[in-house]
Amino acid sequence: MEGYHKKPGIKKSAMIIGRQPIIEAIQSGRPIDKILFQRNVTGDAIGTIRQLAREQNIPIQQVPPEKLNGLTKANHQGCIAIAGLVQYLDLQQVIDHVVGAGETPLFVMLDGVTDVRNIGAIARTAVCCGAQALIIPDKGVGALNEEAMKSSAGALEKIHVCRVNSLMKAVDSLHLNGIKVFAAEMTATKMVFDLPLTEPACVIMGSEDKGVFPGLLKICDEVFKIPMAGDFESLNVSVAAGMILYESMKHRMKG
Structure with a gap:
């Protein structure tokens, strides 16, 4: 059937089975996407x-x-752990690394983006446009699996990926480090090309159906939109991210 994609199963090689093997895998720094616990398991x-x-x-x-x-x-x-393909990094360490390298931070935060192909495509564009990091929550985002890696054309191995337990706290950390946070929102009045994109910045991209979480919108420095012709207001999230990141790169090349 055209357009049908069979949901991939979990490969045996991706599973870490049993308590001690899981402990040793985490302690060794092996990437772990998630851990499955049998209900009411103890010990x-x-x-x-x-x-x-x-x-x-x-x-x-x-x-x-x-x-x-x-x-x-x-x-x-x-218990079974599902091994990851991406090494997740600490947000503060990534900020320190980027600033220490003399670069101006340009990060992308994903809120509720569940399609792994979109995530891969966003990572690919982010690398091409000079963004250094992708910030994702530990829940409510698509797994960075083989399909995501394929969609990213290897970009997920080139960009810093930070997995955080709270996007709200991540925004606080960004602010404490002098990084402004901008959120894409269709009802905003400010246009993307009017943002101060030459400054240290993080752009939040929300899901196509729900957008950015209202609590995140409240603590952002700016809310903006991408201008569109006519009244058709629907952009794929990875396409929208590409437009925004290209605008950021253009600002920085001119600046």
């Missing part, structure tokens, strides 16, 4: 995994035993 090792996951902003999901049993016939001990 000292489970507590250790929970603590390590909190420290590394690794999402935890509670699932019925049937879910884990369907993924593996091995003795999973009530």
Whole structure:
């Protein structure tokens, strides 16, 4: 059927099965996308995994035993971790690295963007336009899996990816470091080309159906829109991000 994409399953090579292997994987710095816990699972090792996951902003999901049993016939001990393809970095460390390299920060924050192909495309454009980092929440965003990597044409390996447990706190951190935060919003009056894009900046892109979370909009420095001809107001989020990032690059090349 044209346009149909079969949902990819989880490859066995992507699974880390059992309590101690998961602990060792996290402690070794191996990228982890998420951890699946059987409901009501207990034990000292489970507590250790929970603590390590909190420290590394690794999402935890509670699932019925049937879910884990369907993924593996091995003795999973009530938990399976899904290995990631991207090494997630600490936001403050990335800011320090970018500033220390003498670059002007240009970051992209994703709020509720669940289509991994869009995420990959945004990462690809971000790298091409000189953005240094992609900021994503630990929940409510598409997994950076093989499909995302393919859509990014390798860009997800070239850009810093920061996974945070709160986008609101991330905005606070950006502000504390002198980075202005701009959010794309269709009802805004300010145009994208009127933003001070030569300054340290982070652009928030929201989902196509819900936009940027209202709480985030309130703490942004500016809310803006992309001007469009006529009254057709629907842009794919990765296309919109491309327009904004290109405008940023144009400002910086002129500046």
